[in-house]
Amino acid sequence: VPARATAERLSRAALFAAGVGAAAVVTSCGSPSVSVTPPYGLAPIPIETDDAGSDASDAAVPPVDANTASDDAPSFVALYGGVALVDGGLKGH
């Protein structure tokens, strides 16, 4: 059975995290939107740096166009994406 002190620390940490919320996470990531140059010559694509669902991320991330990638290069979503990996068949069963 876990020590009571550990449970208390976990409760406090959860309470603190609930109070801080997503704003602190965004702050810790820097600016709301940054651009990088991916390898394989793809055009720079903004990467969201705040949590999914916010207005800022919705505005910053354009639809991924598979045609921007060369035939033999990993796509942006394959390199960086999470959900998109499902569609690529790389994730899961």
Place this chain on the structure above:
Amino acid sequence: LNGTRWRLDRAAEKLNLRAELPGARLFDLAADALRTARAAGASRGDRLALALPASWCVNSPAPSTVLRRWALAPQREVWELLMEVFDESGGASLDADSRRAVMSAIAVLGPEPYGVEAISKVLALLAPDAVPLMPSPARTFVLGESQAQTPDAFVAMLEWFSATVGEVRLELTACARGHTQVPLSAAQVLDRLLWFDSEGYRHFPSFGV
């Protein structure tokens, strides 16, 4: 199950079929590697960083933005303390204080509809003797349709898992020893059989259930 008993049968067959699935096999190997890393003294933060992407191997619904949120303060501290709770419990039933603390942590880490499932798929790597995989079919199989979707489902699954492993530990251990494709503990055998009977059998139409 509506109160009926769940019969654990054809375990070796089911475990072997599961090991054929590439994602599932990688997940089991990652869990074993994380067990080794823990024994070698790897920090909770390092093990968490490895477990987050590995959870995708069994179709975690959490996107990378959520995994990143979990890897950063303040939620990273919540994860590490969750790991500490399960490290200390060693798969035993949690006391009331710990259950409340775990429920608070789950609520903070996983407010999304898929939160319980995604969190379980990380913790099943980090604390495999205490936390089963909790996709919706598994929760429904164990808890029933109505309770499977409640905030209490995570802790209810933990309690069922701990009690059931204790009830049939000898049989599960024998299954684990007989399964040579990937290393599994007794608790992991129960979890994999739960997955197979609640959902996984659909991958194998010729199995016949």
